[in-house]
Amino acid sequence: MITRFAPSPTGPLHLGHAYSALLAFDAAMAAGGTFHLRIDDLDHTRSRPAWEAQLKDDLRWLGIDWPEPCRRESDHMSEYDAALDRLWQMGLLYPCTCTRRDIREAVSAPQEGAPIHGPDGLIYPGTCRANRPFETIFAGAHPRPRDVTLRLDMQMAMGHRDLFRRQIDETGSHDLAEFTETGAGPTGQTGLVTFTPDDMIETVGDVVLARKDFGASYHLAVVVDDAAQGVTHVIRGQDLFEATKIHVLLQRLLKLPTPEYHHHALIRDDQGKRLAKRDDARAIATYREDGAAPQDIRAMVGI
Numbered sequence: 001m002i003t004r005f006a007p008s009p010t011g012p013l014h015l016g017h018a019y020s021a022l023l024a025f026d027a028a029m030a031a032g033g034t035f036h037l038r039i040d041d042l043d044h045t046r047s048r049p050a051w052e053a054q055l056k057d058d059l060r061w062l063g064i065d066w067p068e069p070c071r072r073e074s075d076h077m078s079e080y081d082a083a084l085d086r087l088w089q090m091g092l093l094y095p096c097t098c099t100r101r102d103i104r105e106a107v108s109a110p111q112e113g114a115p116i117h118g119p120d121g122l123i124y125p126g127t128c129r130a131n132r133p134f135e136t137i138f139a140g141a142h143p144r145p146r147d148v149t150l151r152l153d154m155q156m157a158m159g160h161r162d163l164f165r166r167q168i169d170e171t172g173s174h175d176l177a178e179f180t181e182t183g184a185g186p187t188g189q190t191g192l193v194t195f196t197p198d199d200m201i202e203t204v205g206d207v208v209l210a211r212k213d214f215g216a217s218y219h220l221a222v223v224v225d226d227a228a229q230g231v232t233h234v235i236r237g238q239d240l241f242e243a244t245k246i247h248v249l250l251q252r253l254l255k256l257p258t259p260e261y262h263h264h265a266l267i268r269d270d271q272g273k274r275l276a277k278r279d280d281a282r283a284i285a286t287y288r289e290d291g292a293a294p295q296d297i298r299a300m301v302g303i
Contacts, residue, residue, distance in 0.1 A: 001027065001028050001031035001032075001033030001034075001232055001233055002033055002034045002035075002036065002229065002230050002231050002232045002233070003024040003025070003027055003028040003033065003034075003035050003036070003231065003232075003233050003234075003235055004024065004035065004036040004037070004225075004226070004229060004231050004234070005017075005021040005024050005025070005035070005036075005037055005038070005059075005064075006037075006038040006039070006040045006225070007021075007040065007055055008039075008040045008041065008043065008046075008047065009039060009040075009041055009047045009048055009049070009051035009052035009055060010043065010046040010047055010048070010051060011051060012051070012054060012055075012058075012283035012284065012285055013054075013058050013283065013284045013285075014282045014283050014284065015267045015282050015284070015297070015300055015301055016266060016267040016301075017055075017284070018058075018062060018284055018297050018301060019264070019267050019301040019302075019303070020235065020236060020237060020264065021059060021062070021064055022062065022064070022298065022301070022303055023235050023262075023264060023303070024233075024235040025064045026303070027233065027235060027262075028233075033232075034067065035064070035065075035066055036066055036067065036071065036229050036231070037056070037059065037064075037066040037070040037071075038070060038071045038072075038073070038225055038229070039052055039070060039071070039072040039073065040073055040221070041072055041073055042073050042074065042215065042216060042217075042218070042221060043214055044074065044214065045213070047074075054285060058284040058288070061284075061288060061294060062284070062294050062297060071225060071228070071229060073216075073221055073225065076224070076225070076228070077215050077216070079228065080210075080215060080216035080220055080221055080224055081215070081216075083216075083223075083254055084144060084150065084209065084210055084216070084220065085144055086254060087152070087209065087253060087254070088144040088150075090253070091153075091156060092152055092153050092156050092157050092253070093144070093150045093151065093152060093153065093209065093210075094128060094129055094132045094150065094153055095128065095145055095148045095149065095150060095151075096124075096127075096128040096148075096149045096150070096151045096206075096208070097128060097148075097149070098124075098127050102127065103122050103124060103125065103127075104122065106125040106127055107122055107123070107125055118203050118204045118205055118242070119204060119240075119242035119245070120204065120207040120208065120219070120243070120246070123204070123205040124151065124205045124206045124207075126205075128151070129151070129153060129155075129206055132153075147212055148210070148212055149208055149210065149211055149212045150208070150209055150210035151206040151207065151209065152206055152207050152208075152209050153206060154200055154201050154204060154205055154206050154207075155201060157200075157249065157253065158197040158200060158201060177194070177245075177248045177249060177252055177258075178192055178193060178194040178195075178248075179192075179193055179244060179248050179258055179260075179261055180192060180193075180260045180261065181193050181241075181244075181261050181262070181263065182260060182261070182262045183235075183238075183261070183262040183263040183264050184238070184263065184265075185238060185241040185242075185263060186238050186241055186242075189241070193244075195245045195248075199245065200245065200249065204245065204246060207219055207246055209250075219243065219246050219247060219250065220250065222247060223247050223250045223251055223254065223256060224254075224256075226247075226256075226259060227251070227256040227257060231259050232259050232260065233259055233260050233261075233262060234259045234260070234261045234262070235262045235264065236261075236262075236263060236264070237263065237264060237265075237266050238264065238265060238266055239266060240263065241263045244261055244263075267301055284297065287300075
């Protein structure tokens with residue numbers, strides 16, 4: 001068993017982080033496996049060395065350790081570029097110049113019953129896809145543009161000739177893909193979770209895989225990272241359950257293994273709101289300063 005915890009060094013770790021990290025660490029140790037710490041520092045505008053040093057100190061204080069050096073995403077841009085190049089050559093990416101305001105205005109009057117939000121935020125209305133130059137469909141003959149936002153053409157991905165063949169031949173199923181969930185999704189989904197092309201087109205849309213300022217997006221980086229580190233079990237919060245279908249799709253497109261997933265309940269405040277890094281009162285460092293012991297933190301999160 002190989003698990004991981006991948007925080008962003010953009011603020012202090014709170015009780016929710018501790019819960020996720022401890023679950024992943026305990027699971028790996030119980031199985032005689034390996035736990036990896038990964039630093040998600042793609043957002044260079046907000047990431048700070050001081051926050052990275054503090055999160056490592058907090059995790060070690062909790063009794064968590066990991067092989068060094070830990071993987072820092074900013075050191076692996078060439079791997080993300082290679083994955084983007086492969087998807088570009090398959091004709092599955094297109095440049096997007098829409099701002100967040102453009103997208104909000106475009107979806108302000110959606111068709112009746114159409115979903116507005118997906119796992120990547122507002123479902124992209126396809127503005128730049130509709131204006132996509134024809135030659136980008138045959139992108140292998142053209143270099144991938146750099147320093148631009150690139151979206152996955154979900155409709156093109158759903159029609160990719162290799163995506164369904166094995167499942168259709170062996171099972172007659174038209175499900176896009178499947179993953180094993182040993183925890184539970186927000187509405188109790190567990191066991192074998194499947195999803196279809198219609199699910200991806202209608203409830204996910206054309207997600208961003210490369211950002212103009214940061215290079216790879218979270219969805220692409222996490223898939224490449226998990227494969228590079230041989231992660232067998234992904235343990236993370238239920239807020240990322242719906243994003244898993246994006247990750248499984250990318251794994252299939254890039255011919256990477258699919259781990260087993262375990263989505264756990266979120267740690268919430270007294271009003272039922274999930275914790276965020278701005279909740280300094282629940283930061284691990286604050287509890288440490290107040291004299292708490294690591295076992296106290298475990299008790300607070302129900303471990």
